[in-house]
Amino acid sequence: MMLGAICLVAFPATRGGEPEMPLEIDSSSLAPQGLAPDYTSLLADQEFTVAALFGRMNDDEEGKDYGQWSYEQFLLTLAEMGLERVTGDRQGWTRFTGTADVGLRIHVDVLGPEALPQQGGAQAVGAALRQALEDHELVYFNGHSFGGAISALEDSETFSSAGYGMLVLDTCWSTQHYGVRALHASDSHRIDIIVNDRQSVTGSVVGFGELLAGVMQGVRQSARNQSVKGWQELLSQLNRAAEQRAAQRRQLVAKTAFPEPERYRLAQFRTW
Numbered sequence: 089m090m091l092g093a094i095c096l097v098a099f100p101a102t103r104g105g106e107p108e109m110p111l112e113i114d115s116s117s118l119a120p121q122g123l124a125p126d127y128t129s130l131l132a133d134q135e136f137t138v139a140a141l142f143g144r145m146n147d148d149e150e151g152k153d154y155g156q157w158s159y160e161q162f163l164l165t166l167a168e169m170g171l172e173r174v175t176g177d178r179q180g181w182t183r184f185t186g187t188a189d190v191g192l193r194i195h196v197d198v199l200g201p202e203a204l205p206q207q208g209g210a211q212a213v214g215a216a217l218r219q220a221l222e223d224h225e226l227v228y229f230n231g232h233s234f235g236g237a238i239s240a241l242e243d244s245e246t247f248s249s250a251g252y253g254m255l256v257l258d259t260c261w262s263t264q265h266y267g268v269r270a271l272h273a274s275d276s277h278r279i280d281i282i283v284n285d286r287q288s289v290t291g292s293v294v295g296f297g298e299l300l301a302g303v304m305q306g307v308r309q310s311a312r313n314q315s316v317k318g319w320q321e322l323l324s325q326l327n328r329a330a331e332q333r334a335a336q337r338r339q340l341v342a343k344t345a346f347p348e349p350e351r352y353r354l355a356q357f358r359t360w
Contacts, residue, residue, distance in 0.1 A: 107236075107264040109285065112271075112357055115263075118327070119319035119354035125280060125303055127310035129252035130225055135193045136307060138300065139220035143213055143231020144201035145290065154290040155201035158230055165297040166196055188304060190311040197224065206232060214240030221279075222249050226303065228256040228296055230288070236265035247274035256282040256299070258292050258350075267355045280319070281355040289337075289346045295329040319354050326352050 109115055130136055142159040166184040167173070171194060176183030180203045184196040197220070204212050209232060218240050220227045240246045241257075247270075257266055263285035270281050282299075299322060306316040330349035337344045 106286075107261055109264055110268045113263060113267045114356040114358040115285065115353070116358075117320070118323040118352070120356065121320060122318055123320075123354070124316055124318035125254060125306060125322075126252045126278070127306045127316055129278075130303075130307050131190075131192060131311055134191060135195065136188075136226075136304065137224040138194070138196040138226045138228070139199070139224040140196065140228040140296070141199045141204060141213065141216050141220065141230070142201055142293075143204040143209055143229070144206045145231065146206065153201055155204070155231055158290055158293040159198065159200040161291075162198060162293050162297065165294075166198075169297075169301065171196060188308055190308050192307060192311070194304070201231075204231060210234040210237040210239070214238045214246075217241070217255075218243075218246045221246060221253060221255065225252065226254045226256070226300070228258060228300075230258045230293055230296070233259040233262060233265050236269075238266065241266045242269035242273050244273045244275075244277075247277040247279055249277070252278040254280045254282070254303075256296060258282075258284060258288055258296060258352075260287045261285060262288075263353065263355065271355055271357060282323070282352055283355045284350045284352050286348055286351050287346060288350050289333070291333055292330065292350055294333070295326045295350075295352075298329055299326050323352050323354065 140162055142155045142162070144153055145155040146153045163182065171184035171186040174183050174185050176197060178197065180199060182198045186194050188194060199216055204216060213229065213231065217227065217229060261284070263283040267283050274281065302317055302322045302325060309316045327349065330351070334347060334349035338347050
């Protein structure tokens with residue numbers, strides 16, 4: 089299956105030096121012990137809704153864009169998970185849908201790089217994230233961090249949806265750029281925010297496929313009153329996938345510019 093594939097493409101989601109870690113962010117662990125996605129809420133309406141956004145990665149409009157590569161790989165992942173491509177109701181979005189074995193309907197809406205250019209991209213990404221968070225329970229973004237310029241991630245209106253949600257910011261240094269601001273903006277709203285404190289390299293979407301499968305498994309297990317995986321275990325799997333890709337890069341390219349793996353955690357304020 090595509091979920092277990094090793095990706096060897098290496099292209100950064102953001103250029104520039106590493107920003108400092110905010111003092112307010114808890115960087116001591118991946119997630120608090122025992123904390124898990126709210127599987128009960130995800131199952132409540134018998135529908136699990138996901139949105140995945142892939143921003144353009146290249147400066148110019150010529151040739152193969154690595155954001156397009158990630159977008160296409162994710163579409164393959166969804167097909168191999170048994171989801172069917174259907175006609176969606178949002179222009180520019182691709183929809184996949186299916187049914188889990190507990191009667192749960194699954195809808196995945198995917199937006200590709202053509203709608204999320206690099207030039208002016210912070211505004212386009214922000215608008216797309218705001219729209220996605222309105223009616224999706226799990227929202228994933230893979231692309232440039234724009235040096236922290238996605239202002240929608242510090243606007244409380246972005247997180248104003250009434251239901252429980254999860255947001256995965258799979259971009260370079262999203263912990264440093266957006267962790268504190270997104271936590272403040274989402275205060276009082278029921279959302280779990282996953283961030284990365286290193287560079288993000290094209291191919292991390294493979295790890296998101298594993299995370300998505302893990303959350304879906306948790307929903308099924310919750311429906312059967314079985315034990316479920318918490319965020320520590322889910323994020324450990326995500327980080328192991330990143331470490332495997334980094335090891336492959338170092339093995340194949342002696343002086344790779346991207347020797348380190350991404351490192352994901354649940355955004356949490358430090359307890360003083």
